[in-house]
Amino acid sequence: MRKQLSHAALVLVAMAGLAACAPGTPSPTASAPTSTASPSAPVALPPDTETKTPAPAPSASPVPSGPGQGNAELAIMVKPSETGTPANFTLVCLDGVPAAESQHPDAIAACAALKGNAALLSPAPRATDQPCTQQYGGPQEAAVTGVVDGQAVEATFNLRDGCEIAAWTAAKDVLGSTGGAV
Numbered sequence: 135m136r137k138q139l140s141h142a143a144l145v146l147v148a149m150a151g152l153a154a155c156a157p158g159t160p161s162p163t164a165s166a167p168t169s170t171a172s173p174s175a176p177v178a179l180p181p182d183t184e185t186k187t188p189a190p191a192p193s194a195s196p197v198p199s200g201p202g203q204g205n206a207e208l209a210i211m212v213k214p215s216e217t218g219t220p221a222n223f224t225l226v227c228l229d230g231v232p233a234a235e236s237q238h239p240d241a242i243a244a245c246a247a248l249k250g251n252a253a254l255l256s257p258a259p260r261a262t263d264q265p266c267t268q269q270y271g272g273p274q275e276a277a278v279t280g281v282v283d284g285q286a287v288e289a290t291f292n293l294r295d296g297c298e299i300a301a302w303t304a305a306k307d308v309l310g311s312t313g314g315a316v
Contacts (some may be wrong), residue, residue: 202252204230204245208280208287210238212309215273223310227230239310248306252282255289255307260297267296276302276309 206227213220220265225241226233230249232241255278263316271293278289291302291309301308 148294202249202283204228204249205284206245206248206282208255208278208282209309210276210278210308210310212274213277220259221310225308240307243307244310247305248282252285254308255282255287256285257289257301257304264297269296269299270294271299271302274302276305278305278308292296 170283204227206225208225209222210225211220223237223239224235225238225244226236227241227245227248230245232238232245236245238244274293276291278287278291280287289305291305292298293302
């Protein structure tokens with residue numbers, strides 16, 4: 135029950151953050167330049183430029199497995215240990231290509247990974263009877279929030295057992311090079 139409430143609270147916070155970026159919301163920064171390119175063509179904007187196009191509304195349905203559109207706007211935090219300083223970066227992909235505002239250590243690989251498997255950050259919940267090797271991969275933890283192909287993403291990763299290590303390894307391109315030894 136606590137996990138469901140935490141998830142619901144985080145989704146509401148994410149939606150409130152997206153609402154703040156909606157058209158018509160006053161912005162403390164100057165207007166972003168507009169482009170005459172077609173809506174599907176990626177536009178290279180300078181870092182920290184606000185766009186006029188709102189982010190797609192997140193939906194409650196899971197991201198389908200398999201190739202996706204390659205569109206993402208993510209905040210990624212990787213913590214090397216319980217007391218270590220977390221590495222924080224953003225990843226913005228348009229049609230599988232990193233946008234200028236991405237601050238990811240390997241944005242090209244991360245965007246390609248998300249385009250190749252849109253559900254990479256939305257794995258199916260682990261069955262309660264699924265066996266996992268009892269091995270410890272390290273103290274690293276990661277959290278990823280945002281939107282992939284119009285679907286809300288809120289994922290956490292760690293290296294506490296074989297199943298968690300496998301999920302981390304699958305998402306290693308998105309988690310970045312600061313993700314540990316795995």
